[in-house]
Amino acid sequence: MLKIDARHIAVAAALVCLGAAASVSIRTSSAASRTAILAAAGTLVEEGDALTAGARFEAAREVYGQAAELARSAGVMPVEAVRRVANAYYFEGRYAEAAEVLEQFAAEAALWHDPVAQAWALADAAVLAGLADAEEDSAWHWKRLRTLLESSAFPAAARAEMVSKLESRLNVFAPHLSTW
Numbered sequence: 001m002l003k004i005d006a007r008h009i010a011v012a013a014a015l016v017c018l019g020a021a022a023s024v025s026i027r028t029s030s031a032a033s034r035t036a037i038l039a040a041a042g043t044l045v046e047e048g049d050a051l052t053a054g055a056r057f058e059a060a061r062e063v064y065g066q067a068a069e070l071a072r073s074a075g076v077m078p079v080e081a082v083r084r085v086a087n088a089y090y091f092e093g094r095y096a097e098a099a100e101v102l103e104q105f106a107a108e109a110a111l112w113h114d115p116v117a118q119a120w121a122l123a124d125a126a127v128l129a130g131l132a133d134a135e136e137d138s139a140w141h142w143k144r145l146r147t148l149l150e151s152s153a154f155p156a157a158a159r160a161e162m163v164s165k166l167e168s169r170l171n172v173f174a175p176h177l178s179t180w
Contacts, residue, residue, distance in 0.1 A: 034074045041070035045081055048088075057088040064088065077112045079105075090128065099128035099137065106144075116158045119148050123162065 044067035051060035064085045068078035082105045089098035102125035109118035126141035149159050 037070050037074040038076060041067040041081065044070065045084060048084055052088055052091065057092045060088045061085050077109065077114060077117065079117055095128045095132035096134060099125045099132060102128065115148055115154050119145055119162055122148065
């Protein structure tokens with residue numbers, strides 16, 4: 001028997017809106033469909049959080065991945081969903097995989113022209129690679145982060161915040177907190 005719950009309804013509504021947005025060019029419909037898609041992505045993130053809380057990390061990563069794809073389909077960088085994928089790996093003690101997710105996200109953030117998101121992802125990837133005893137990878141991420149922070153395109157206020165945290169030797173990656 002097929003079990004239909006609020007998540008399935010929200011995702012179905014988002015997909016219907018996504019299809020409608022493709023065929024209707026009215027600005028309000030597009031904004032409404034984007035809002036519905038992002039709401040569905042948020043519902044998926046909440047479902048992933050429940051799975052993570054139940055230590056069902058693989059299932060959580062799958063749901064977070066779906067949320068990330070919905071956000072991308074709405075033209076939004078999936079910061080929250082992708083970081084939660086990394087968190088799920090972290091909670092399992094799979095630091096190398098968490099670092100890899102964040103390294104890939106840093107590359108994605110660069111494509112979105114978001115140097116701040118890229119920098120946080122690189123910093124967190126560096127910390128996690130260190131936890132995974134992948135010192136060369138960690139050093140590479142730190143080097144890339146320093147280059148990014150020294151760039152004139154990097155916002156000064158964000159640079160000051162990151163440098164302050166890094167100089168204080170605070171662990172940037174904190175799964176239970178948002179560094180964003």
